[in-house]
Amino acid sequence: MFNKIFEILKIISLSKLTRVIVFSLFVIFLTLGLLESLILSPEDYLQSDAVRIMYVHVPAAWISLGIFSFIAFLSLGIYIFKNKNFVIIAKSFAPSGLVFNLIALVTGSIWGKPTWGTWWAWDPRITSMLVLFLFYILYIASWRLFENDKAEKISSLVAIAGFVNVPIIKFSVDWWASLHQPSSVKILSETTIHSSMLTPLLLMTAAFALFSVLIFLMKYNIELIKIKTKGLDRL
């Protein structure tokens, strides 16, 4: 049954129509998101316009964490059950995760200078995000450095090991005294972002998620072409 679902998903992923739809949705959400975050949303009472950096920083951090967790989950299937479909999916999601992780680090640094007064601090949240970045690099490098079976084994173990860092990132601001502020968007208690600022944040998250799906679809297609034309391992 699972194989049938995969076949259907594969056909959807490979069709050009899917890419066109995802791209159009991405453009719509990005336009709305930028309009909200740059023009329509108010400035913050304390940090004034610097708050607008948050509309890129927070979604980028969320997406990079989400993608890494998803890769780690797929890696369980890759390592234990040798699922070949998971291999291509996990491999194709990694680049956008890495890029969003880098964006989160850089925008955080740009925000840190005017508000905290420093570009960089060895704060638990920032350091653990840097560790995630290193795990992304290790993950992608292990696909490049090793061949077929070995690459599958090593990269999935890297992802599984790196997943231990994900709860550390999430709870770093609660467990230790940190410079980084605690979470504002919470599941169990009330959100501490005013609704006029939450709208652009969620719109930008949707735009970034669609962007990663778009990049994923392109990568996925390339990976399948590579498999079809064996012997060609890099385009």
Next chain:
Amino acid sequence: MYSKKVKLRFVFVIVFLILIVLTTFTVLKVLKDNVVYFKSPSEINLLSEISNKKIRVGGMVKKDSVMMNNNKINFIITDFKNELYVTFSGTVPNLFEEEKGVVAEGFLNDKKFLVADKILAKHDENYMPPEVKKSLGE
């Protein structure tokens, strides 16, 4: 249902994960003093000796405690249990304000006095437009 090899790999992944979690936990536990970004005035109060290493202390800037003369700024960091006097010369970040979070980096003279060479402002998790803040204050 599954072959022996699959079961073996499953057990291996579980053991692998447990080992990684235990290692991380131990390392973080041992390095606790280095993982935290700053100490509170109460934690400074509990120190058995004052080292001549650089240290970071964080808390709230006490109300009505900020005094500026010339290039020098003096204020009190409080965690509502203990207090610590800070002296600093230089510019403070824009967000530095009374009754807001602050982290001061520098050298301790004694348990109650810090000579800072860097001041960082801490931002909290509340974001709102100025009008909302105003109406909250009233």
